[in-house]
Amino acid sequence: xxxxxxxxxxxxxxxxxxxxxxxxxxxxxxxxxxxxxxxxxxxxxxxxxxxxxxxxxxxxxxxxxxxxxxxxxxxxxxxxxxxxxxxxxxxxxxxxxxxxxxxxxxxxxxxxxxxxxxxxxxxxxxxxxxxxxxxxxxxxxxxxxxxxxxxxxxxxxxxxxxxxxxxxxxxxxxxxxxxxxxxxxxxxxxxxxxxxxxxxxxxxxxxxxxxxxxxxxxxxxxxxxxxxxxxxxxxxxxxxxxxxxxxxxxxxxxxxxxxxxxxxxxxxxxxxxxxxxxxxxxxxxxxxxxxxxxxxxxxxxxxxxxxxxxxxxxxxxxx
Numbered sequence: 569x570x571x572x573x574x575x576x577x578x579x580x581x582x583x584x585x586x587x588x589x590x591x592x593x594x595x596x597x598x599x600x601x602x603x604x605x606x607x608x609x610x611x612x613x614x615x616x617x618x619x620x621x622x623x624x625x626x627x628x629x630x631x632x633x634x635x636x637x638x639x640x641x642x643x644x645x646x647x648x649x650x651x652x653x654x655x656x657x658x659x660x661x662x663x664x665x666x667x668x669x670x671x672x673x674x675x676x677x678x679x680x681x682x683x684x685x686x687x688x689x690x691x692x693x694x695x696x697x698x699x700x701x702x703x704x705x706x707x708x709x710x711x712x713x714x715x716x717x718x719x720x721x722x723x724x725x726x727x728x729x730x731x732x733x734x735x736x737x738x739x740x741x742x743x744x745x746x747x748x749x750x751x752x753x754x755x756x757x758x759x760x761x762x763x764x765x766x767x768x769x770x771x772x773x774x775x776x777x778x779x780x781x782x783x784x785x786x787x788x789x790x791x792x793x794x795x796x797x798x799x800x801x802x803x804x805x806x807x808x809x810x811x812x813x814x815x816x817x818x819x820x821x822x823x824x825x826x827x828x829x830x831x832x833x834x835x836x837x838x839x840x841x842x843x844x845x846x847x848x849x850x851x852x853x854x855x856x857x858x859x860x861x862x863x864x865x866x867x868x869x870x871x872x873x874x875x876x877x878x879x880x881x882x883x884x885x886x887x
Contacts, residue, residue, distance in 0.1 A: 575608020
């Protein structure tokens with residue numbers, strides 16, 4: 569079983585590039601036999617961020633410094649590439665206001681997914697991937713979860729161009745294989761939208777059939793129900809863990825990353841890998857036997873109107 573530090577938007581960026589604070593953040597968390605650290609939510613060169621403090625992949629040498637800092641501590645440097653769309657605004661509330669239809673919101677966004685637009689986006693993905701590889705990243709993740717651009721493009725509940733998007737994703741994965749770079753795709757088990765989740769398994773089957781090196785199993789669409797993305801109650805965490813395991817067991821040949829609070833994870837299976845986020849945010853030395861997340865809820869900085877990540881448990885003071 570491999571252990572991943574999963575992608576998180578830290579907000580530690582300046583003009584889209586990682587700051588020294590970001591480099592130190594990942595340096596401190598990439599040891600203790602961690603397999604890979606995936607830097608997230610990194611916007612494509614011509615893409616749109618989820619908020620104003622997202623990093624954006626570029627040829628700035630700060631990206632080389634970040635990849636090197638991770639590699640020197642023994643982990644594989646990874647980067648999660650993502651985009652939203654023009655005029656996207658993430659909901660700061662954990663659930664939409666009464667009368668707001670997430671289903672219609674995403675359907676309206678997907679109306680712009682023409683064949684030309686999809687081709688343009690995947691050209692941008694290839695450009696971003698080239699920049700990431702040049703900087704020294706050896707694992708690249710496609711963010712196709714949480715209701716962002718690629719999740720809608722690969723979801724037949726919203727897009728009429730799923731076949732084209734799947735074919736373009738397959739080509740991207742083949743490019744990474746030729747380059748000897750690991751791949752992963754982050755997916756949401758459900759969207760949190762009843763109208764879309766009726767046929768959710770069709771979307772998941774299409775993505776699993778692409779056979780990336782890893783599938784990172786998450787949940788929820790951001791502007792529908794953020795509680796699915798950031799579960800806090802122990803029962804909800806356990807339920808998500810069990811559903812994630814059931815999905816992974818349907819595809820025994822596919823390596824999967826199962827995420828959640830480490831205290832709630834009990835895994836056994838040759839295709840299961842552990843994904844950590846909040847426990848490592850709370851304690852850089854977590855994998856060396858330290859305590860982890862205490863569910864202080866301060867890490868949700870965007871929802872709280874803050875500019876960058878913070879943690880009520882980590883007392884170092886640099887978060």
